[in-house]
Amino acid sequence: MTFDLLTVSGIALFIAFIFYVLSSIVYVVAITGRKMRALHAAPLGGYAEMTAVDPSEHSRRFGERGYLLTFLGFLFQLAFVVMRWVATGHSPTSNMFEFMSFLAFATIIVFLIIYRLYSVPLLGVFTLPVAVVLIAYASVFSTKAAPLIPALQSYWLYIHVTVAALGEGAFAVAFAAGLMYLILAVRQDKGNIENRLLEVTIYAVLSLIAFIVLTFAFRAAGHEVVFESIEKNAMTGMGQTTTYTLPAIVAPHGAEKVTAGGFGPFFEAPEWMRGVNAGRKLNTIIWSLLGGAVLYAFLRLVLRKRISQAAQETLKGSEIDLDMVDEISYRAVAIGFPIFTLGALVFAMIWAAEAWGRPWGWDPKETWALITWFFYAIYLHLRLSIGWQGKKSAWLAVLGFVIVMTNLVVVNLVLVGLHSYA
Amino acid sequence: MGQSELDRIKCTCGHVNPPGTTICEACGRPLDEKSGLLNMRYEGMARRSQVAARTPIDYIWRFFASVKVAIWMIAIALIASIIGTLLPQEQFKQSSLPAEIYYPQTYGWFGEVYYRLGFHQLFYSWWFITLLLMIGISLVICSIDRAVPLYKALQKKRIPKSDQFLRRQRLFLEVTGDNETWERLHQAFQKKRYHVATDGQASLFEKGRISRWGPYINHVGLILLILAFMLRLIPGFYLDDYVWLWDGQTRAVPGTPYYVKSEGLKIDFYTETDFPDPSAFVPNHVKSYQTDLVLYKKEGDDLVEIARGPTMVNHPFEYEGLYLYQSGEQAGQLKGLKLDVFDKQTGKTLGQITLDLYDPPLQVDVGGGTTVSVLEYYPELQMKDGKPYSETTQPNRPAFILEIKGPSVPQGEKNWVIAGIDSDQLIPDARFKYKLVDFVLSNRSGLSVRIDHAIPYIYAASFIVIIGLILGFYFQHRRVWLMRMENSILIAAHTNKNWFGLKRELMQALQAARINVDPEHIEHRRKTA
Numbered sequence: 001m002t003f004d005l006l007t008v009s010g011i012a013l014f015i016a017f018i019f020y021v022l023s024s025i026v027y028v029v030a031i032t033g034r035k036m037r038a039l040h041a042a043p044l045g046g047y048a049e050m051t052a053v054d055p056s057e058h059s060r061r062f063g064e065r066g067y068l069l070t071f072l073g074f075l076f077q078l079a080f081v082v083m084r085w086v087a088t089g090h091s092p093t094s095n096m097f098e099f100m101s102f103l104a105f106a107t108i109i110v111f112l113i114i115y116r117l118y119s120v121p122l123l124g125v126f127t128l129p130v131a132v133v134l135i136a137y138a139s140v141f142s143t144k145a146a147p148l149i150p151a152l153q154s155y156w157l158y159i160h161v162t163v164a165a166l167g168e169g170a171f172a173v174a175f176a177a178g179l180m181y182l183i184l185a186v187r188q189d190k191g192n193i194e195n196r197l198l199e200v201t202i203y204a205v206l207s208l209i210a211f212i213v214l215t216f217a218f219r220a221a222g223h224e225v226v227f228e229s230i231e232k233n234a235m236t237g238m239g240q241t242t243t244y245t246l247p248a249i250v251a252p253h254g255a256e257k258v259t260a261g262g263f264g265p266f267f268e269a270p271e272w273m274r275g276v277n278a279g280r281k282l283n284t285i286i287w288s289l290l291g292g293a294v295l296y297a298f299l300r301l302v303l304r305k306r307i308s309q310a311a312q313e314t315l316k317g318s319e320i321d322l323d324m325v326d327e328i329s330y331r332a333v334a335i336g337f338p339i340f341t342l343g344a345l346v347f348a349m350i351w352a353a354e355a356w357g358r359p360w361g362w363d364p365k366e367t368w369a370l371i372t373w374f375f376y377a378i379y380l381h382l383r384l385s386i387g388w389q390g391k392k393s394a395w396l397a398v399l400g401f402v403i404v405m406t407n408l409v410v411v412n413l414v415l416v417g418l419h420s421y422a
Numbered sequence: 423m424g425q426s427e428l429d430r431i432k433c434t435c436g437h438v439n440p441p442g443t444t445i446c447e448a449c450g451r452p453l454d455e456k457s458g459l460l461n462m463r464y465e466g467m468a469r470r471s472q473v474a475a476r477t478p479i480d481y482i483w484r485f486f487a488s489v490k491v492a493i494w495m496i497a498i499a500l501i502a503s504i505i506g507t508l509l510p511q512e513q514f515k516q517s518s519l520p521a522e523i524y525y526p527q528t529y530g531w532f533g534e535v536y537y538r539l540g541f542h543q544l545f546y547s548w549w550f551i552t553l554l555l556m557i558g559i560s561l562v563i564c565s566i567d568r569a570v571p572l573y574k575a576l577q578k579k580r581i582p583k584s585d586q587f588l589r590r591q592r593l594f595l596e597v598t599g600d601n602e603t604w605e606r607l608h609q610a611f612q613k614k615r616y617h618v619a620t621d622g623q624a625s626l627f628e629k630g631r632i633s634r635w636g637p638y639i640n641h642v643g644l645i646l647l648i649l650a651f652m653l654r655l656i657p658g659f660y661l662d663d664y665v666w667l668w669d670g671q672t673r674a675v676p677g678t679p680y681y682v683k684s685e686g687l688k689i690d691f692y693t694e695t696d697f698p699d700p701s702a703f704v705p706n707h708v709k710s711y712q713t714d715l716v717l718y719k720k721e722g723d724d725l726v727e728i729a730r731g732p733t734m735v736n737h738p739f740e741y742e743g744l745y746l747y748q749s750g751e752q753a754g755q756l757k758g759l760k761l762d763v764f765d766k767q768t769g770k771t772l773g774q775i776t777l778d779l780y781d782p783p784l785q786v787d788v789g790g791g792t793t794v795s796v797l798e799y800y801p802e803l804q805m806k807d808g809k810p811y812s813e814t815t816q817p818n819r820p821a822f823i824l825e826i827k828g829p830s831v832p833q834g835e836k837n838w839v840i841a842g843i844d845s846d847q848l849i850p851d852a853r854f855k856y857k858l859v860d861f862v863l864s865n866r867s868g869l870s871v872r873i874d875h876a877i878p879y880i881y882a883a884s885f886i887v888i889i890g891l892i893l894g895f896y897f898q899h900r901r902v903w904l905m906r907m908e909n910s911i912l913i914a915a916h917t918n919k920n921w922f923g924l925k926r927e928l929m930q931a932l933q934a935a936r937i938n939v940d941p942e943h944i945e946h947r948r949k950t951a
Binding site: 337367 | 463493499503697710736745885
């Protein structure tokens with residue numbers, strides 16, 4: 001019975017994902033289609049009413065359609081959250097799959113609110129893909145539902161994690177708006193530091209996408225390479241094994257390939273990399289960066305110019321009010337900051353006091369929450385007291401979300417601490 | 423304050439303003455000779471930090487009152503915090519090795535440098551704590567420096583007499599209109615729940631002023647939060663200790679007059695039916711860790727029970743502010759050895775003795791008047807220069823020197839007993855042999871012992887921070903000024919945030935007052951890139 005519910009919830013998430021993808025496309029059409037419409041005054045379809053549509057009306061209409069699709073996606077994801085909660089008996093925030101998809105959910109909620117306030121279709125062009133990538137990234141992790149370990153058996157799991165995710169969702173929207181501002185505002189007539197940094201940002205996103213695609217592709221192909229450490233356990237005579245799902249470029253330090261034949265490895269991880277599965281993580285990072293490079297090179301070849309430049313040319317002329325984009329990014333931070341403080345710091349302190357007997361202990365996750373908080377505090381002071389607006393502020397909004405993701409991904413998966421449960 | 427009369431700024435209206443004022447306190451005329459948008463920060467009031475520094479206190483005040491300095495301090499704290507997470511801090515290193523060996527051995531030269539620079543205890547280093555305290559001082563001084571003049575300015579409810587004040591606002595328009603328009607505008611803004619103050623020729627509409635206090639309430643909360651954490655320095659306010667308990671063992675609770683006994687550690691595992699998806703079942707998935715505790719107080723030589731109950735992860739045992747947290751579990755640990763005492767001469771077993779590896783007995787009665795004394799105990803036996811010593815206090819390679827005495831051996835016999843080594847090979851001509859019969863296994867519970875009277879203050883301060891943030895970010899201070907000129911009405915508006923919302927509200931009010939303007943024409947922006 002509950003097993004069925006779990007399956008259905010997975011389907012609901014998939015439908016939500018499809019809606020977000022569709023909505024991203026519709027938002028792109030809302031922006032680019034309007035340019036085409038302005039260029040070709042002639043009717044595109046057979047409908048008489050279409051001929052009367054002027055560019056801003058087109059943009060508004062497609063913006064509304066995008067919003068509707070996003071809202072439908074939101075409803076399906078809400079159904080996913082509720083069903084999974086019922087099926088597992090706890091809020092879906094207990095492992096990387098659940099948390100990352102919940103972060104996408106939070107991002108969508110904040111987007112729905114901000115979009116109501118400002119109605120800028122372009123915001124959807126940048127925010128919806130963020131949600132799409134987050135859900136895809138979430139799906140890389142195990143989707144298996146397990147009952148909670150003792151450390152997570154507290155109602156603070158629901159309160160602390162959901163509120164923190166909501167704050168981080170707002171920061172995700174600020175990131176999307178900041179990136180959009182930079183795409184629009186950074187000068188592209190010749191290469192400069194700013195547009196190169198923008199290319200690096202785009203390359204980072206492409207690497208993440210490459211990581212997701214490669215993981216799914218090799219998983220579907222059932223690819224597996226097993227390594228065994230040369231140093232054997234004295235008791236069992238067995239070495240420690242590591243299983244790669246991606247082809248091996250780099251072997252773990254002091255290990256040999258057990259799987260016969262096939263690809264690689266070409267070199268060994270350096271000696272100091274001794275963390276849990278360090279070799280596999282390094283291998284994954286190399287694949288992601290290579291994959292990102294391939295995607296980037298492909299796009300550059302097709303576009304024959306910087307990607308940010310091509311994006312700017314596509315979006316230019318859509319009469320976007322740059323100051324409004326700047327304000328949206330700031331407003332998202334302003335909405336997110338109190339929520340983040342409450343969820344990621346105050347509620348975290350209360351839970352930590354109940355679970356570990358101290359509200360604050362400089363655990364890496366706690367520390368990174370504080371680092372995030374420091375960063376957005378700096379953002380707000382620079383903006384409100386020193387007057388940093390526009391590009392400077394947008395760069396900070398982009399960097400801020402990089403810090404958020406560092407806390408959510410790197411700290412859980414790489415650093416050692418109390419939060420490395422996923 | 424030591425400010426000179428020379429620095430004071432006299433306005434054309436006759437009012438003398440303190441140094442640093444940018445908008446006349448009395449008439450609202452901008453005191454700079456520039457054009458363009460007016461900087462409305464702190465209402466153009468003079469601040470203590472703008473006085474030309476004369477005394478050392480002025481310099482210190484000016485340093486801490488600077489937002490730039492505050493930002494730098496936060497940025498340094500941010501970078502330091504990142505460094506502090508690069509390698510595990512000492513309390514998280516999960517190794518019994520001392521720090522000076524652990525860091526270089528595990529992380530090579532980087533670990534060496536990290537340790538040498540003291541980064542393994544970064545968050546408790548003198549400089550990091552000083553930095554946090556300096557941020558605290560900056561919070562106090564920045565807040566006083568700005569909140570006091572701001573409070574004065576806003577309490578006075580200034581209705582400007584200078585049209586320049588209105589003309590240099592970001593939202594400004596001039597409309598032709600008569601008394602009727604003037605009245606309609608008043609009604610429109612009042613309908614939008616603005617409070618109005620008027621002196622006939624000019625009016626001020628205002629709402630959401632409380633939003634202006636948000637940052638200061640938030641800062642006060644943060645100061646209180648730092649102070650609340652410092653309360654721990656008061657003796658008796660804070661206790662942080664740890665105790666390991668074997669099942670059935672009673673030990674003193676460190677730092678308190680109490681004793682605690684473990685009635686046993688219980689570890690529950692999930693069964694297949696607990697899994698929402700049975701195919702995802704994994705064995706040994708822990709459901710709960712629980713230790714049943716009894717708390718005693720010593721009265722004379724007796725222990726008197728004062729409380730009992732379980733402690734579980736997330737649900738600590740509590741007694742009058744003392745908390746015992748379930749924070750360590752060791753199931754089935756080797757606790758002792760059971761040995762048969764065998765007499766090789768007679769070929770008989772004299773009896774059995776049990777040696778606890780954590781708390782070895784001084785003497786054990788074998789029966790029949792024979793006793794075994796423990797002369798020496800080495801939990802982890804090592805030899806150095808032919809002399810035995812123990813590497814650690816953990817029973818990793820336990821060894822005993824035992825002496826047996828009794829009717830059959832009145833002079834006694836000393837023997838080595840080393841775990842894992844047959845004593846016949848060790849001392850072949852000994853008369854007695856200790857044969858390992860069994861291990862004593864037991865569970866251990868690790869309990870964090872905490873008293874923290876600062877907790878309620880930490881929560882209260884956090885609450886104030888949140889209130890401040892909500893007021894500051896979810897409310898906006900909006901003001902609209904109207905001024906009647908000879909043939910026209912000047913309308914200007916200002917907000918501390920969300921200009922888009924204010925502009926929309928202004929457009930609605932103008933529409934209600936039957937004034938038609940293009941929204942593009944009311945906003946005058948700073949030049950942006």
